[in-house]
Amino acid sequence: MALTDRTGEGRASLPPWIKTTFLTLGSIAVTMLGLLFVTFIIGRVMPIDPVLAIVGERASQSTYDAVFEELGLDKPLIVQFGYYIWDVLHLDFGTSLLNARPVSEDIARVFPATLELATLGIFFGIVLGVPLGVLAAVRKGSWIDQVARVVALVGYSMPIFWLGLMGLLIFYGILGWVGGPGRVGIFYVDVVPPVTGMILIDALLDRNWDVFKNAFSHIILPAALLGYYSLAYISRMTRSFMLEQLSAEYITTARVKGMSEWDVVWKHAVKNIRVQLITVIALSYATLLEGSVLTEIIFSWPGIGSYITTALLSADMNAVLGGTVVVGLVFILLNIFSDLLYKVFDPRAR
Amino acid sequence: MADQTFREWLVTDTPTSRRHAKLSALYQGWLTFRSNTMAMVGLGILLLLIVVAVAAPILSPHDPFVQDLGNRLAPLGSEGHLLGTDSLGRDILSRLIYGARITLYIVALVALIAPIAGLLVGTVSGYAGGWVDIVLMRITDIFLAFPRLVLALAFVAALGAGIENAVLAISLTAWPPYARIARAETLTIRSSDYIAAIRLQGAGAFRIITRHIWPLCISSLIVRVTLDMAGIILAAAGLGFLGLGAQPPSPEWGAMISEGRRFILDHWWVATMPGLAIFTVSLAFNLLGDGLRDVLDPKAGE
Amino acid sequence: MDTLLDVENLWVKFPTRQGLFDAVRGVSFSLGRERLGIVGESGSGKSMTGRAILRLIRPPGIVEADHIKLGDDNLLAKSEKEMRAVRGQRISMVMQDPKFSLNPVMTIGDQIIEAYRLHSAASKSKAHAKSLEMLRAVSIRDAERVMRAYPHEMSGGMGQRIMIAMMLIPNPEILIADEPTSALDVSVQRQVLDIMDRLVKERGMGLIFISHDLNLVADFCDRVLIMYAGRVVEVCEADKLHEATHPYTQGLLNSLPRLDMPTDRLEVLERDPAWSEVPSVSGRA
Numbered sequence A: 001m002a003l004t005d006r007t008g009e010g011r012a013s014l015p016p017w018i019k020t021t022f023l024t025l026g027s028i029a030v031t032m033l034g035l036l037f038v039t040f041i042i043g044r045v046m047p048i049d050p051v052l053a054i055v056g057e058r059a060s061q062s063t064y065d066a067v068f069e070e071l072g073l074d075k076p077l078i079v080q081f082g083y084y085i086w087d088v089l090h091l092d093f094g095t096s097l098l099n100a101r102p103v104s105e106d107i108a109r110v111f112p113a114t115l116e117l118a119t120l121g122i123f124f125g126i127v128l129g130v131p132l133g134v135l136a137a138v139r140k141g142s143w144i145d146q147v148a149r150v151v152a153l154v155g156y157s158m159p160i161f162w163l164g165l166m167g168l169l170i171f172y173g174i175l176g177w178v179g180g181p182g183r184v185g186i187f188y189v190d191v192v193p194p195v196t197g198m199i200l201i202d203a204l205l206d207r208n209w210d211v212f213k214n215a216f217s218h219i220i221l222p223a224a225l226l227g228y229y230s231l232a233y234i235s236r237m238t239r240s241f242m243l244e245q246l247s248a249e250y251i252t253t254a255r256v257k258g259m260s261e262w263d264v265v266w267k268h269a270v271k272n273i274r275v276q277l278i279t280v281i282a283l284s285y286a287t288l289l290e291g292s293v294l295t296e297i298i299f300s301w302p303g304i305g306s307y308i309t310t311a312l313l314s315a316d317m318n319a320v321l322g323g324t325v326v327v328g329l330v331f332i333l334l335n336i337f338s339d340l341l342y343k344v345f346d347p348r349a350r
Numbered sequence B: 001m002a003d004q005t006f007r008e009w010l011v012t013d014t015p016t017s018r019r020h021a022k023l024s025a026l027y028q029g030w031l032t033f034r035s036n037t038m039a040m041v042g043l044g045i046l047l048l049l050i051v052v053a054v055a056a057p058i059l060s061p062h063d064p065f066v067q068d069l070g071n072r073l074a075p076l077g078s079e080g081h082l083l084g085t086d087s088l089g090r091d092i093l094s095r096l097i098y099g100a101r102i103t104l105y106i107v108a109l110v111a112l113i114a115p116i117a118g119l120l121v122g123t124v125s126g127y128a129g130g131w132v133d134i135v136l137m138r139i140t141d142i143f144l145a146f147p148r149l150v151l152a153l154a155f156v157a158a159l160g161a162g163i164e165n166a167v168l169a170i171s172l173t174a175w176p177p178y179a180r181i182a183r184a185e186t187l188t189i190r191s192s193d194y195i196a197a198i199r200l201q202g203a204g205a206f207r208i209i210t211r212h213i214w215p216l217c218i219s220s221l222i223v224r225v226t227l228d229m230a231g232i233i234l235a236a237a238g239l240g241f242l243g244l245g246a247q248p249p250s251p252e253w254g255a256m257i258s259e260g261r262r263f264i265l266d267h268w269w270v271a272t273m274p275g276l277a278i279f280t281v282s283l284a285f286n287l288l289g290d291g292l293r294d295v296l297d298p299k300a301g302e
Numbered sequence C: 001m002d003t004l005l006d007v008e009n010l011w012v013k014f015p016t017r018q019g020l021f022d023a024v025r026g027v028s029f030s031l032g033r034e035r036l037g038i039v040g041e042s043g044s045g046k047s048m049t050g051r052a053i054l055r056l057i058r059p060p061g062i063v064e065a066d067h068i069k070l071g072d073d074n075l076l077a078k079s080e081k082e083m084r085a086v087r088g089q090r091i092s093m094v095m096q097d098p099k100f101s102l103n104p105v106m107t108i109g110d111q112i113i114e115a116y117r118l119h120s121a122a123s124k125s126k127a128h129a130k131s132l133e134m135l136r137a138v139s140i141r142d143a144e145r146v147m148r149a150y151p152h153e154m155s156g157g158m159g160q161r162i163m164i165a166m167m168l169i170p171n172p173e174i175l176i177a178d179e180p181t182s183a184l185d186v187s188v189q190r191q192v193l194d195i196m197d198r199l200v201k202e203r204g205m206g207l208i209f210i211s212h213d214l215n216l217v218a219d220f221c222d223r224v225l226i227m228y229a230g231r232v233v234e235v236c237e238a239d240k241l242h243e244a245t246h247p248y249t250q251g252l253l254n255s256l257p258r259l260d261m262p263t264d265r266l267e268v269l270e271r272d273p274a275w276s277e278v279p280s281v282s283g284r285a
Helices: A002-013 A016-045 A050-055 A061-070 A077-089 A103-138 A143-157 A160-174 A199-205 A209-246 A249-256 A261-291 A293-298 A304-313 A317-345 B002-011 B018-034 B037-054 B092-128 B130-145 B148-159 B163-190 B193-200 B205-241 B253-261 B269-296 C046-053 C080-086 C108-117 C124-137 C143-148 C156-168 C186-202 C214-220 C238-243 C247-254
Strands: C005-016 C019-031 C035-039 C062-064 C067-070 C091-094 C174-178 C206-211 C223-228 C231-237
Touching (some): A016 A077, A016 A317, A016 B130, A016 B148, A050 A061, A103 A143, A103 A199, A103 A209, A103 A261, A103 A293, A103 A304, A103 A317, A143 B205, A143 B269, A160 A209, A160 A293, A160 B253, A160 B269, A199 A209, A209 A261, A209 A293, A249 A261, A249 C156, A261 A304, A261 A317, A293 A304, A293 B148, A293 B205, A304 B148, A317 B148, B018 B037, B018 B269, B037 B092, B037 B269, B092 B130, B092 B163, B092 B205, B092 B253, B130 B163, B148 B163, B148 B205, B163 B205, B193 B205, B205 B253, B253 B269, C005 C046, C019 C231, C035 C046, C035 C214, C046 C174, C091 C156, C108 C124, C108 C156, C124 C143, C124 C156, C156 C186, C174 C186, C186 C206, C206 C214, C214 C238, C223 C238, C223 C247, C231 C238, C231 C247, C238 C247
Parallel strands (some): C035 C206, C035 C223, C091 C174, C174 C206
Antiparallel strands (some): C005 C019, C005 C062, C005 C067, C223 C231
């Protein structure tokens, strides 16, 4: 009797956060493993002979066999998968077949470009999308609600690569207001030392205003484009979350207290949608980080999206798989981060 | 007079048979839907699209594949070519009209494959529970963790470029959300009393899933599919744009934009027109989806 | 007795597809330093009456009245901004379920302090001290801990006492209690009522007690308005409720089991459509 009591106590004394942490870590590990498995299978299914890609068409059978063995292709699939995981854990994605450099180095170079673009994009999306959604909910049925609805509908329906082309045509080709494709103009390439890999920040660190201005004129159009797409989604979701909160009883309580409508909305209602908003924002940030493939191609932006696509089109499998794993990892990390923020903003989740 | 009584028969509060009740409910839904102007506009555009696709040979002024290098990149409104010609002198309007067939083909195939796959996985997962559920949902999560376009790209690259493979790739990335929805619905339905009653009458799992759970999942799936259509069209166009979807000389809209991209600064209409076509059709699907949601799934509406 | 509130010919209307729906139809009453009960079944317009006084009916709802006088001020003539000085400070309201009427993501302390500071220039520390004092006044023992807690950590009874503390902290003249105990366990209902009663008496406030529970109201209030279909059908002193003459009130009374008059079968309330056609009875004291 006393014994069972003690074990019960012992279990209770284990802080609950340890258990949740273990559960979260376990689920991340499983998802990650699945991600690797799928990329591994895609790599094996690809109708490209990795040996042939290395040794070339005219290699002798013995060279071919040597490389075949070196790559571990003679081993059973499960062993090959083991090797693959081992390599990935060491951040070793193999060498690019295209330029013979380690894929991890390539990714370290292109990822900051995507990060810079996506971050600026999501910044536009949040700064404009959240207030628009809140206003649309507060003034439900008014002209601003209609405008928000049209903005979102057009955003959901417009092919991004086409809108990008039109943007380039109008703002670069005709009006000349912004820089063209690429991250900076040709005279500004490699002027500032790459510290973070994000040109805007590097230029600031170097106090080189010319580069900053030029880089900004290049990033503004693609970032605004990505921002518009996340704005459409964020404003729509914000609106429906807000409508749900505005009909809640605690809102009446705040009004009964004699609070101004502005404070009721921004201090009480908005506080209650933070958790849901975080999920939405994390999701669209993840989409921008991974899915800006088309935008990057239109704007010749040397980010991870165009890296993966170029690699795909030239059958550089190591680069494709490496890029995909990194993107998947970013997605999972963002999910964990938003889970953590939950606990900060919602006392009920603690 | 007969018309009047039929209408009254439809809107009655006291249906006389199951079919009567069903028809009446359908009619009431149609009335709600019809009062939504935007949704009707969407429906109109889509019906028009189907007509255009079916009657393409009659409607198009030129053969979409015939080149006329002497008359390449003709501007809008030039003689015989209302929307001008592309870099090989092909009539853009005719290509757009034939392109409607490809768009409908892709949409119809994806709309068949993805929701059915999702429905299967979701209902089995939700009904079976236990480790089957855990395994299936983990797989769903893994697919969700992938960047959709990149995954589609990888599959197309693995299977080879082409319209059928593009459809397959898009379906592969599109099914997980349907599985999630179907599973959630199944979980609520599974524990309801009438399912228990059916089970007591000796119905097996297969019968319960196909006859009692699937019909109830359908309406939320239809709404979701309609709302996803726009995304499917955009994804297909994106693949076409990257050269991984329909192959030239096929008049697929995304591929047409890709062709026109090279001349965007001097001959803007070549890329603009197909873009407008894509925009119009996906907008129509979005409008229709909004309207359908209001009718079929009022809870989810705002 | 001095009159705190005087309502004359109050109407609350909502547009529907079938035209305007009248939720409250020509209600008049006055409130002194007393406990006025408003009883009726759901949909009788009793809650709407309470909310209309605070002008909380949001568009497209319409509130009309000859006047709603708080002292000498006609509330209907006030701008929205002037109304904010009335809400909380002069008229306050406690709602049904503390689970929903407290903001789930703010600490209880922050919510009470906010209620106080909206109507006073007091410093944060003074507001904090005042809030602690108020929590103790509603019989909350470890007030310091409760201040830091979140609503979901409170029981229903605690939550409602917190709500009362929050609504009384600016020291209003009138408290509207809209079904304040309906969501609570029977065991704590009485306790919450006693606390509310004590505070209202100590401060010389007027109380409008809205409830569907006839016995509770008869027990707790001084005067009772009985509402049916948006109208006041009968007004009487609470202790003379059993002498009520209106068939609706009698029906309500007869449909309740009584220990002192056991019957084999309770009566089913018969509703006469004619009741909703007769003009409202004035509820003036």
